[in-house]
Amino acid sequence: MSRENREVGQQVRSWTVIRLSVWLSFSAIGFAAWGWVALSVGLGPAHASPVQDITVLERLSLLSLEQALHTSTLTSLSQPGLQPSERLQALTRSLTRSQVIYLGETHDSEWDHQIQLEVLQALQAHNPKLILAMEMFQRPYQRVLDRYLNRELSEAELVDRTEYPTRWGFPWELYAPILRFSQSKNIPLVALNTPTEVTRKVSRKGLESLTLADRRFIPPLSEIQLGPTGYRDRIQQIYTEMHQGKGNSDGLTRFFQAQVLWDETMADRIARAVVQYPQHQIVVLVGQGHLLYGDGIPDRVLRRLRGSYPEFSQTTLLLNPDPSLPLADPVTKRSIVDWLWHRTSEGSKP
Template sequence: MIQRVFNFLSTTALLTAAFTAASASAPDTEAPSAGMLPGQDEIRDTATAVVDTARVAGIDDLLARLGDKRVIYIGESHDRYEDHLNQLRIIRGLHEQGHDLAIGMEFFQQPFQAALDAFVAGEISESELLKRTEYFTRWRFDYRLYRPILRFAREHDIPLIALNLPKEITDQAGDGGIDSLIPEHAALIPADIDRDDPAYRERVEAVFAMHPKDDDADFEHFLDVQLLWDEGMAARAAGYLRGHPDKTLVVLAGTGHVEYGHGIPDRVARRIDVPAATVVSGKMRPFDPALADFILYPQRVELPATGLLGVMLDTESGGEGLGIDGFSENSGAKAAGVEAGDRIVSVGDSAIDSYADIRIALMDSRPGETLPVEVLREKMIGGSERLTFDVELH
């Protein structure tokens, strides 16, 4: 392990030391099998260096320094698997230290808490969890990124806490601001929303300037959405901490909700005074010691590609299965004989009634794999017929 005094290192030297520590501490990490239930030895750790305000160190040192915290915020880039493996590594380490944990998650919305409870209790399957939480229409990022964390929580009976406000609320605020919310939705948002932090406003303005937007985009509405996300998640986290004084809460959220403490952390602190720490990845951003209490420098880890049918789906029309509007270039489904207008009713062993069913059926597939796809096809005369095609996934 490399340990050096932060004050004596230039930024360049510090980053060099961090990457040296990462490359020396472990070999390149391979992604685990997507179907794997992670346990103590089944997920390989990412090779990660840690920078805190005093030194360059490693994950084990980080865990020791988190031991007295009641709430730990771990920022993520949603599509970076190494970030999620580090989240799991910290959760696992804290659990092994004997902490009574709960995990707060940005990527599940508060009305679906009962589904998370049922999943942890072993009452519903992973597939049922994804359907009940409407995961694929409300979050959309590859579920396999988060799967090891959720399975670890279920294996060890660690509560999962849905932090985010319903999408319907933030969508409406984006269109018309907080004042446009219907009474039913207004009743679900925190009563105390702090708009007076100039540093927070400045950061949101910088994001708004870079954000693709229409000519009529309104910054104040954009700010309202950010405030609702951060205040909503903070109120939920603070309420959980207050109601469960023996728990250590690990909050998983996008780095923008954690860095500099301006998003969730300072809004939790406004509601409840508990020892806290922030952890973010320093990859792909300029080094700034004010970014967080601890900055991670993990090696890149890629998930294996998922197989694709190569179809464009009609998710709006009713009827059995899902309709096919068209095909992508080099579509395996089209090559196998599937036609536009067909309705997919099964893929492999999975019945298809919704978009979530398609995503779940293909989640652990690979390009080049062949799966039977059953469709309904309308005949010119006499209703429809069921046809099965062997489709090579791309």
């Protein structure tokens, strides 16, 4: 990338952080006011903050908007009638109203990870009670993340002891700035993923093959719901392409079981974090496929919390999604996610 393009990208990202930070700083429903949300959903004691003048908020949200949107655009699928000038304000409201925020990535996209970092920075600047939950680390290695956060382990030791190169494998430098920032701000880190050995075993032999030892880091099998039909249909398409049309029904069943186990394990850990840290907001970094139409993780988190937290809310945001993806499920008509954040030119790359 040319130096000029890199500088443009840096400038745009700076404006993005400024815009989010301004809104988070002044928003009446921001996490300065998280206490009100906590009270409304029964999450525990907190203090409400005064309501701000919405006209001031609207003016602040327009600062540098034209500059910031030169190389990226926001699209709200939950509020499709929004004008471009209203979208930052609405996104910030969505973020600050939600206890869980999902930032759906393409794993090898440097741009996606830069935006993730900037959203995390903007949120943390105005709400220190954050948790970062990551698909990139498997649940048996939670203690390693804790020790890294406490500066008991170096970054190199973190990589080695989580077996990151073999269990995740995407270039470490894509995620390193996010981990470094989290450590610097003492943001708790949560390992979400299922152990590779378990998902591999399920894909080969099925859920019924799991021993008690295999089940240590996954939810009870009774909580694993193999559906919905639309999700299975999308997984079947992936399976068919992987096997060039030569797969079989038993293989598809096991493949789908492994995918659902993956989703259920991460959903279980997120729901547990909500209960464990009721005053915190949880930012979740996962692949886009786990969020589409709510079928992967979001609905499974909601299922676990709906009874205890009837007003629990979450926001899904896809970073630079594949434009060929249908914006709504053809059967249920449900939107693919709440928000899309598109890169519109090369200038917005890191």
